Structures are given as C-alpha cells and as structure tokens.
Amino acid sequence: MDERRTDNGTDGDDEAAAVSRFVERFAAQLVQAGMTRMPARVFAALLSSEQGALTSAELSEQLKVSPAAVSGAVRYLAQVNLVGREREPGSRRERYRVQGDQWYDALLERDAFLRNWQTTMREGVQQFGLDTPQGRRINETLEFFLFLEKELGSLMQRWAAHRAEHLGG
Amino acid sequence: MDERRTDNGTDGDDEAAAVSRFVERFAAQLVQAGMTRMPARVFAALLSSEQGALTSAELSEQLKVSPAAVSGAVRYLAQVNLVGREREPGSRRERYRVQGDQWYDALLERDAFLRNWQTTMREGVQQFGLDTPQGRRINETLEFFLFLEKELGSLMQRWAAHRAEHLGG
DNA sequence: CTTTAACTTCACACATTTCTGAAAGAAGCG
DNA sequence: CGCTTCTTTCAGAAATGTGTGAAGTTAAAG
Numbered sequence: 001m002d003e004r005r006t007d008n009g010t011d012g013d014d015e016a017a018a019v020s021r022f023v024e025r026f027a028a029q030l031v032q033a034g035m036t037r038m039p040a041r042v043f044a045a046l047l048s049s050e051q052g053a054l055t056s057a058e059l060s061e062q063l064k065v066s067p068a069a070v071s072g073a074v075r076y077l078a079q080v081n082l083v084g085r086e087r088e089p090g091s092r093r094e095r096y097r098v099q100g101d102q103w104y105d106a107l108l109e110r111d112a113f114l115r116n117w118q119t120t121m122r123e124g125v126q127q128f129g130l131d132t133p134q135g136r137r138i139n140e141t142l143e144f145f146l147f148l149e150k151e152l153g154s155l156m157q158r159w160a161a162h163r164a165e166h167l168g169g
Numbered sequence: 170m171d172e173r174r175t176d177n178g179t180d181g182d183d184e185a186a187a188v189s190r191f192v193e194r195f196a197a198q199l200v201q202a203g204m205t206r207m208p209a210r211v212f213a214a215l216l217s218s219e220q221g222a223l224t225s226a227e228l229s230e231q232l233k234v235s236p237a238a239v240s241g242a243v244r245y246l247a248q249v250n251l252v253g254r255e256r257e258p259g260s261r262r263e264r265y266r267v268q269g270d271q272w273y274d275a276l277l278e279r280d281a282f283l284r285n286w287q288t289t290m291r292e293g294v295q296q297f298g299l300d301t302p303q304g305r306r307i308n309e310t311l312e313f314f315l316f317l318e319k320e321l322g323s324l325m326q327r328w329a330a331h332r333a334e335h336l337g338g
Numbered sequence: 339c340t341t342t343a344a345c346t347t348c349a350c351a352c353a354t355t356t357c358t359g360a361a362a363g364a365a366g367c368g
Numbered sequence: 369c370g371c372t373t374c375t376t377t378c379a380g381a382a383a384t385g386t387g388t389g390a391a392g393t394t395a396a397a398g
Contacts, residue, residue, distance in 0.1 A: 033203065047306060047307065047310070048293070048307070049303065050303055051302065052306060100306070120194055123194075124217070132219065133219050134218065137267075137269070140332070144273055147331060151324050155320050158316075158320070159320075163309070167309070
C-alpha cells in the first residue's frame with residue numbers, strides 16, 4: 001500500500017522499474033504529440049527525477065542509451081526551451097534541468113509556430129482572393145490563428161496566476 | 170497585379186502550379202505539427218479547392234500519387250474528423266469534404282488527447298506521492314492539463330461566437 | 339603543456355515508415 | 369446476374385529516421 005517512496009533502499013529495483021514504466025508511458029504520449037522518441041524519453045526522465053535535473057551519464061544509464069543519443073536529445077530540448085543546461089563549476093559534468101516555468105509555454109509552442117501559419121494563410125488568401133470560396137475559407141483559417149494567438153496569451157497569463165496562487169499562496 | 174483568379178482559362182498551368190505551391194507549403198506545416206505527409210497534402214488540397222471537396226481521382230491526379238495513397242490518407246483524416254466522406258447518389262465516386270465547422274476543434278484535438286495525459290499524470294502523482302519533489306512537479310503538470318481542458322472549452326465557444334458574428338452576423 | 343574526463347560530431351547499420359502496383363472487394367448499370 | 373468502375377487491402381520496395389561506435393573537440397587537473 002506504500003510502494004511509492006523513493007528513499008527506500010530495500011526495493012530499489014522495483015522502484016527503478018516503476019519509474020521506468022512511468023517515464024516510458026509519458027514519453028510515448030510525447031511521441032504521440034509529435035516529439036521524437038529520444039528527446040521525449042529524456043524529458044520524461046528529467047521531469048520524474050527528484051531534483052528535476054540529471055547529468056548526461058545518469059540519463060545514459062537510466063535510459064540504456066549511448067551518450068551520443070543523450071547529446072542529440074538534449075540539443076533538441078535545449079533548442080526548444082524545454083530544458084536548460086547547467087555547468088557545475090569546477091567539473092566537466094553537465095547537468096540538464098527542466099525549465100519549470102517555461103515548459104508550459106514551450107509545449108504550446110505559441111510564438112514562432114502561430115506566426116508561420118499566419119504567414120502561409122495570408123499568402124493563400126492573397127493568391128486566391130476573397131472573391132473565391134477557397135480564399136474566404138483560408139481567410140477564416142487565418143482569422144482562427146489570429147484569434148488563437150490573442151487568446152493563448154491571456155490563457156497563459158491566467159495559468160501563471162492560477163499557479164502562483166496554488167503554489168506560492 | 171491580378172494573378173489570383175481561378176476562372177481564367179488562359180493560364181491554367183500557372184494557376185495549377187501556384188495552387189500546388191500553396192498546398193505543399195501548407196502541408197509542410199501540418200507535417201511539422203505532427204501530421205503525416207499524405208494526409209497533410211490531401212487536407213491542404215481539399216481546403217484549397219473551390220468547393221472544399223474533391224473526388225479520389227481528382228486528389229490522385231492533383232497530388233501525383235496512387236489511389237491507394239489517397240485511400241489511406243482519407244481513412245486517417247476521416248477518423249480524426251478532419252474530413253467527411255460523401256457518396257454522390259447514383260455513382261461509385263466518393264467525394265471527400267473538409268469539415269468546415271469541426272476542423273478547428275479537431276486541430277486542437279481537445280478531448281481524448283487531454284484525457285490521456287491527465288491519466289498518465291495522475292498515475293505519476295500516485296506513484297511518487299505528493300511528499301516528493303517529483304510528485305509535486307508531476308501534480309502541477311496534471312493541474313495544467315485540467316486547467317487547459319477547462320479553458321480550451323470556453324476558448325472554442327468564444328471562437329464560435331467570433332466566427333458567427335464575423336460571417337453570419 | 340600533457341593528460342584525462344566529459345561531451346559532441348559523423349558515418350553507417352538497423353529499424354520503421356510510407357508509398358506503390360497488383361489483386362481483391364463493393365456497388366451501380368445494362 | 370455478370371460487367372464495369374471505383375475503392376480498398378496487402379506485400380514489398382524505396383525512402384526516412386534513429387541510435388551506435390569511433391574519432392574529434394573542449395576544458396579541467398596535474
């Protein structure tokens with residue numbers, strides 16, 4: 001009835017296996033959402049880690065993959081702002097950390113993403129013209145993305161408030 | 170200065186090429202967003218078509234792919250409610266149509282998607298317990314998805330209103 | 339300045355995905 | 369009831385993606 005503790009030395013293997021199940025399940029959903037497999041597994045592992053941060057070696061061992069694979073995954077994750085890289089001073093070890101405050105934003109990929117779509121739709125509207133059904137249809141899509149951009153901004157603000165209240169008090 | 174008309178017989182090839190450019194560009198962004206290539210191309214072609222609907226043969230020719238590929242793509246698109254299938258009475262031809270009203274919802278994949286994530290997060294929280302940093306971190310993620318579910322519902326309602334006013338009103 | 343530990347890059351092998359051609363399966367039409 | 373037209377299924381070829389090992393790069397430590 002109490003198989004959820006981390007600091008229990010007696011069933012370390014079971015615990016590790018249970019963590020692994022959660023990590024792989026979480027990762028699978030990230031994959032389904034469009035993320036590639038290795039970044040997904042690394043991210044899930046970091047989120048499930050006690051400190052929210054792990055070294056390359058720890059990730060490599062826990063996920064049973066080569067350091068090269070970790071390197072590639074982390075490069076991607078850092079690029080999209082899902083993890084940050086830390087250098088512990090006086091050591092070559094690098095430490096990767098989930099960006100607690102940013103990953104909600106990053107998940108919705110608001111900024112660049114929506115802009116690109118809007119550009120494409122604008123071109124489509126211009127190409128077909130508002131006097132064609134296609135043009136009007138594409139224009140409506142453009143409006144949807146403009147609407148989304150506005151709404152997602154305030155949505156994330158509300159989340160920040162909700163979160164601060166719920167945690168910080 | 171006026172190279173956007175569809176009903177102009179003199180430059181049909183240029184027009185077709187221009188449409189193709191838009192379709193491929195749009196499709197590429199859908200792919201980037203996680204959709205597989207062929208469904209993305211089919212969807213983009215439908216959205217860019219005058220009636221918002223095309224037959225299998227038309228898609229096959231326009232996209233330069235086999236009927237088999239169209240079949241597979243449409244099966245997927247229908248499953249996720251992005252297109253509907255119509256049978257013109259008295260013909261074996263099937264006609265695929267963009268679901269004008271539904272595809273915004275479908276794009277955000279609200280329902281099933283969020284539920285799955287929530288389930289996974291709940292299991293994570295239970296596994297680690299709220300007395301661990303991991304557990305609290307995962308719990309916050311769970312709360313984010315609950316928040317999102319609620320907010321996206323009202324967001325789509327606002328969009329429906331905005332859209333009705335802008336078009337119908 | 340050399341050694342050594344850690345991370346990164348790159349070419350390649352393996353796995354997966356994606357599209358095609360061929361054949362089978364429906365559904366109108368004579 | 370068979371013929372014809374369109375769609376679907378399926379096995380396999382081609383393209384793509386993914387992770388590894390080995391060599392290369394960087395930076396701390398001696």
